[in-house]
Amino acid sequence: MAKVVTRFAPSPTGHLHIGGARTAIFSWLLARHHGGEFVLRIEDTDRERSEQQYTDAILASMEWLGLSWDAEPVYQSQRDDLYNKYIDQLLAEGKAYYCDCTAEEVEAMREEARALGKKPKYNGKCREMGLKKADGRVVRFKAPLTGRTVWKDLVKGSIAFDNEELDDMIIRRSDGSPTYNLAVVVDDHSQEISHVLRGDDHVNNTPKQIMVYEALGWEVPQFGHVPMILGSDRKKLSKRHGAKSVMEYEKMGLLPQALVNYLVRLGWSYGDQEIFALDELIEKFSTDNLSSSAAGFDPDKLLWLNAQYMKETPDAELAALVAPFAKEAGFEVSAEELTAMVPLVKDRAKDLIGLVDAMRFMLLADSEYEFEEKAVAKALTEEGKEHLANLREQFAALEAFTKDTTHEVMGNYVSDNGLKFKAVGPPLRVALVGAMGGPNLPDVMEIIGKERTLARIDRALEQ
Template structure:
């Protein structure tokens, strides 16, 4: 089997969005599955809209997702001489020609065609004039006037287009720069790309590219056009559906493995399995199970999947990942303290930002702890405060301030007083956490430590 070479070729005119990220993931997985090569190419021929900050953002998002690329990063803007060399070859072989028609004249041709009910396109008036280079002139492909352009698509099957419907497209602009379709063909051919997986918004470009391959006598890669991602309402995905740039998901506290897992499943399947480790995806991914029907983006399912990965992440790693989000909440917490907190709260959060927020009450000191008025009114009654005061005395004298000891102190207090836990637990919880929710009481006290626990109980006793 020929070595598989895939590529991802984003334009740096914006941040990497989830549609592009999914394309990158598919190409990366296909290359890794077959032990092939995955290339990254920055398609920055649009010099006005291409910005370095977007290139940097795309690269950062790729690294965050774990999508490493092979070889050097490729920039189209540095390869214009290569493209123009191939265009010159097409001029020499008669597969391209010079055209002096102005943009206004071409638009008039298209308008005339529309009025006649024909395909709006360039009418070929310079096709046989034998023009040479000159100011304002472009180079056009001499496309076949009849026949069909046919290629196999690993997702959509056989696709065919009438040649008469295609244009004598511009290959080189009047300023000497190559057009998108010309550059893409030369890049893919010279880089040895064997498989081109991309969104089906590119289907209309593919027959044009096939004509360029044929004019240059180059073999075609395997094409696969995956359906676009739709919103839950089955309409084109947009920000109102929750679709955002990859960098925004990172800033929101999503885990990269969750986003990769989720995006792969939007267009590829392996039975009914939903959750895949990255290595498992590498082992199982091929183009055979790419879906031809569009998938709908579900923000809730993405959060569900992320919550799963949050629970599965090793504690020390979770603490490291949560640290920037805890800092954004205004706290500089030692890694070992975060490692003690994270297991108590990860069942209560679906992302790292939520995790930092739900553990906030553990990070403030007693004086800054916020109390829910309704919880105070319900639990810190005169009787509740009496239990808190009694427990305060016992906890101050308790032996090791660890979970087992603290659990025994509370249990013995309830048993020896002939009480029920619901008489003691709620007031103690409100005193420690400010509300009626949260992890187990012994765990809370152990992480808070003796001094902070006693300070919170003292403050609760003083609440009006």
């Protein structure tokens, strides 16, 4: 196979959403699988709606997802001279022409076609008039009037359009700016793009672009159109389905690897496997396994997958990821402390914000964590407090305060007094955690230390 070069070409008119992110991931994986190149193009020809803040946000989102690109990004707004060079070539070769029909006239042509039951389009009035360049005139592409434009789509199989149904599309506006379908062909050719993976909302653009390729004598890349992502109700995905921009998922505390894994599985499969390391995705990815039917977005499944990734992430790495969220929640805590706390609770959280919440009882000062009323009523009875006071005395006497020594104290106390663990575990847990649930108590005590353990027991005895 010749060198594989793919591209992602977002418009900076908003943040990167998951539909665009998934397309970028597919294109990135295809290039990386074949040892090729993945390039980035910013399609900022919509001058009114394109903003630098969105370009910056898209690039930041791509970096967060781990989708590195090769070479500097190309900006369409800086390439008008290149586009116009090829428009002028098409004019000189008689493959394009000037048109001075007004928007109202063109709409009237479309209405007339509709009335006759035909495809509504420009009727070619100026096609053979030989008009010259003049203010207010556009340039139209001279599309073939007969035959079919056919390609073998990487996702959908063979697709064909009757040429007589296609317009003589505008390739240069009256203000001199090129249109999308011309610019994208020039860009893909100049960037040597071999494969174009994009959403199937672009299917109708593809025959127009193939015609331009052929008119300029260029090799046509392979096209693949992936179905849109739908909501759980099988309707077009929107915010009401829980769909957010990539940056919002980052702020929610999702791991980028989990989001990449989830989005890849929306429209691609490898047997029944659900969880893939990035290296695995690169190794196994193929357009042969892309689905031609739309996938439904499931926020709960995404959170489940994120929870699996959190469990498998090394503690120090997870501590580094959760540190900004702990700081945002108002906690100043060292990397070492977080690394110690994370393994106690990481199987109890689905995202990094949830992980901070699960650690909150350890992060809060000993005078600030809250007691659940029901837990206090159930566990901190007179009998419970008596056991708690006795345990406090024995904990205070320990020279080495570790999970092993505190575990031994608790075990000996239970056996020496003919008790069951449920007589002493709940009051101690409420004292340390403020609730009936939580991680292993000796682990908690080792992390918060002797002084804080005794202070928490003292506070519980006052309840």
